[in-house]
Amino acid sequence: MTTHKAHCLILPFPGQGHINPMLQFSKRLQSKRVKITIATTKSFLKTMQELPTSVSIEAISDGYDDGGFHQAETFVAYITRFKEVGSDTLCHLIQKLANSGCPVNCIVYDPFLPWAVEVAKNFGLISAAFFTQNCAVDNIYYHVHKGVIKLPPTQNDEEILIPGFSSSIDASDVPSFVISPEAERIIEMLGNQFSNLDKVDWVLINSFYELEKEVIDYMSKIYPIKTIGPTIPSMYLDKRLHEDKEYGLSVFKPMTNECLNWLNHQPINSVVYVSFGSITNLEAEQMEELAWGLKNSNNNFLWVVRSTEESKLPKNFLEELTIEKGLVVSWCPQLQVLEHESIECFLTHCGWNSTLEAICLGVPMVTMPQWSDQPTNAKLVKDVWEMGVKAKQDEKGIVRREVIEECIKLVMEEEKGKLIRENAKKWKEMARNAVDEGGSSDKNIEEFVSKLMTISP
Ligand code: UDP
Numbered sequence: 001m002t003t004h005k006a007h008c009l010i011l012p013f014p015g016q017g018h019i020n021p022m023l024q025f026s027k028r029l030q031s032k033r034v035k036i037t038i039a040t041t042k043s044f045l046k047t048m049q050e051l052p053t054s055v056s057i058e059a060i061s062d063g064y065d066d067g068g069f070h071q072a073e074t075f076v077a078y079i080t081r082f083k084e085v086g087s088d089t090l091c092h093l094i095q096k097l098a099n100s101g102c103p104v105n106c107i108v109y110d111p112f113l114p115w116a117v118e119v120a121k122n123f124g125l126i127s128a129a130f131f132t133q134n135c136a137v138d139n140i141y142y143h144v145h146k147g148v149i150k151l152p153p154t155q156n157d158e159e160i161l162i163p164g165f166s167s168s169i170d171a172s173d174v175p176s177f178v179i180s181p182e183a184e185r186i187i188e189m190l191g192n193q194f195s196n197l198d199k200v201d202w203v204l205i206n207s208f209y210e211l212e213k214e215v216i217d218y219m220s221k222i223y224p225i226k227t228i229g230p231t232i233p234s235m236y237l238d239k240r241l242h243e244d245k246e247y248g249l250s251v252f253k254p255m256t257n258e259c260l261n262w263l264n265h266q267p268i269n270s271v272v273y274v275s276f277g278s279i280t281n282l283e284a285e286q287m288e289e290l291a292w293g294l295k296n297s298n299n300n301f302l303w304v305v306r307s308t309e310e311s312k313l314p315k316n317f318l319e320e321l322t323i324e325k326g327l328v329v330s331w332c333p334q335l336q337v338l339e340h341e342s343i344e345c346f347l348t349h350c351g352w353n354s355t356l357e358a359i360c361l362g363v364p365m366v367t368m369p370q371w372s373d374q375p376t377n378a379k380l381v382k383d384v385w386e387m388g389v390k391a392k393q394d395e396k397g398i399v400r401r402e403v404i405e406e407c408i409k410l411v412m413e414e415e416k417g418k419l420i421r422e423n424a425k426k427w428k429e430m431a432r433n434a435v436d437e438g439g440s441s442d443k444n445i446e447e448f449v450s451k452l453m454t455i456s457p
Contacts, residue, residue: 004035006104006452009094011108012045013131014068016278017353020248021132021206021231022108025445026055028234028435031241031288032449039093041086043068047251051145052244058097060089068431079189080114083115106452108204111193116201126455128448129201131193135205135212135227135378137175138193139164139219144178145191147280164218173379178370179191197223202448204228206352208434208441211359224445230431232360236335238436246264251332252306255417259302259332259413262323266300271406272361273337275304276349280290280370286398287312290368293404294326299345299412302337310428338363345411347404350377364388364420366407368399383435 010026012019019040023102026036036055041062049261051057055410063085064071064078072078088274106126120127131138143149143162153295161170171179177186197203201225208230209216219225233248234241256337261269274294276282282290289315294301305313309331318328334354338361346358347366355377356367366390391407411417434441 004033004102005447006033006455007035007037007097007104008106008452009090009097010036010130011039011090011102011107011113012038012040013107013118013132014062014110015035016249016251016296017114017351018110018132019044020306020353021229022130023052023055023248024203024231024233025108025130027241027243028228028445029449030055032124032445034452037093037097037104039090041065041068041091043071048085049250049253052249058093060290070308073185073189079112081111082318086113087115087119089272090116091122094119094123096126105455111137112189114192114196117196123197126202126452127200128204129193129200130204130206132206133373134207134377134380135215135219135225136165137352137376138205139215140174140178140216140376141187142185142194142219142222145194151180154251158313164215166214169376170436173375175376195225200224200449204234204448206231206356208431208439210430210440226448227434228445228448230356230360230435230441232431233335234435236339237360237432238439240437247333247335250331254331254333255329256333257335258327258330258336260340262327263302263337263340263342268341269344269412270300270414271300271340271342272297272301272345272347272366273343274301274347274454275332275334275354276368276370277351277354278306280349280351280374281309282312282370283370284312285396287374288314289398289401290404291317293322293399293401293408294347296401296407299408299409300324302343303328303333304330304334328456331337335361345408347408348380350374352377355381356431358424359385359387359427361430362424364411364417364424366391366404366411385423385427387420387427388415389420 010022012022030036038055038057039060042059042065063081069078094104103289107116107120108130110127110129117127158171161168203225205227206229207227226355235243305328336355347361348354350367350369365381365389367381367390369375369378378390382390389407391398433439
């Protein structure tokens with residue numbers, strides 16, 4: 001039987017893209033003899049397809065037990081009520097766990113819920129903020145919050161100088177929340193992520209040092225930053241954890257057998273995998289361009305079209321699509337797909353989880369960012385890591401079918417794409433090394449655990 005000397009309470013924001021990286025980090029802590037309890041909301045638990053069995057999960061309340069943030073009138077109303085009810089129910093949980101034989105001694109919280117620091121301080125616990133996005137994006141939000149970057153810019157092609165970056169970036173490459181004036185309240189919430197950071201013991205970032213050296217060195221002078229990623233299941237990286245088939249949490253049911261059977265019949269390095277993640281919606285015109293771009297390309301494709309997006313597919317597209325050319329599914333086991341030997345290219349919206357997964361599995365990308373942090377991630381993929389291209393939008397904001405075709409061809413076939421394909425292999429190796437024994441993230445996790453152990457009762 002494992003005897004634990006430390007107990008971490010993990011508090012993610014209730015969203016798949018937030019809870020999964022924290023779950024994978026939890027598994028690494030657990031393998032180093034730290035007891036883990038994940039606290040999430042009752043409403044979020046109800047939406048999960050399957051719950052992991054390897055870590056303990058407890059429910060707290062955000063004040064909207066039936067529908068979570070969908071039930072709240074506005075996102076700000078949701079966050080405000082979550083703070084009130086969440087603090088209370090989190091305190092009850094900590095008291096309950098105090099009698100469990102191994103009391104909580106640390107809270108690892110999502111900075112969307114900065115009130116967790118007050119709860120930790122009241123109980124005399126260590127606190128660590130866990131940023132699920134990369135350091136470059138956090139750095140941009142930080143400087144907007146501090147008023148160092150004056151936004152929104154006057155023109156989309158305006159160049160913006162951001163401290164911590166060696167070169168300026170275009171306004172179109174910063175997170176959409178920063179440049180859209182109507183998103184002022186969201187940017188306030190994103191800025192609030194930094195509100196309690198001067199009181200925390202650690203700031204953990206879901207990235208790895210080699211990927212973002214420059215900006216990590218810069219931010220480390222401001223906060224006690226430790227990179228602990230990539231937070232991809234160990235079975236896809238260093239294979240040091242004894243994991244079962246449990247990859248992560250999902251609100252959608254993957255069509256695993258359909259996808260894997262189809263991929264097994266495809267030649268090696270021949271398929272384009274296409275997905276826009278769990279929340280991004282495309283305009284109908286964009287869906288149509290994408291559909292024809294994929295159909296006209298030389299390559300076969302596996303395309304995830306969530307059921308709520310299906311009605312935007314061109315008329316008769318599915319009926320006329322032959323199974324040899326392409327497969328459209330409502331959800332897939334993305335890591336298994338990216339790992340499959342038939343996959344050669346990922347056409348992605350560049351959500352941070354998807355981007356990290358492509359890096360870890362060495363799959364070159366065609367990026368089609370839509371909103372949020374996606375434009376910044378796409379910029380990094382193309383210009384800094386040089387492991388993909390960006391499919392350019394026209395003046396209406398639509399990527400046309402010819403552009404999609406051209407980008408896929410460049411990444412998969414042409415001489416010009418050779419460097420991209422080689423870099424993809426290089427980053428895959430670096431990602432594995434970071435979490436493998438003695439790697440940059442592994443050392444940071446070891447240091448974190450040692451500190452927890454020394455302050456344990
Ligand atoms: N994903 C999946 N199956 C799919 C599409 C996506 O499992 O068919 C997973 C993917 O592996 C990633 C997450 O959903 O972990 C999407 O997160 P990301 O940050 O990329 O995008 P978001 O959904 O937050 O926009």
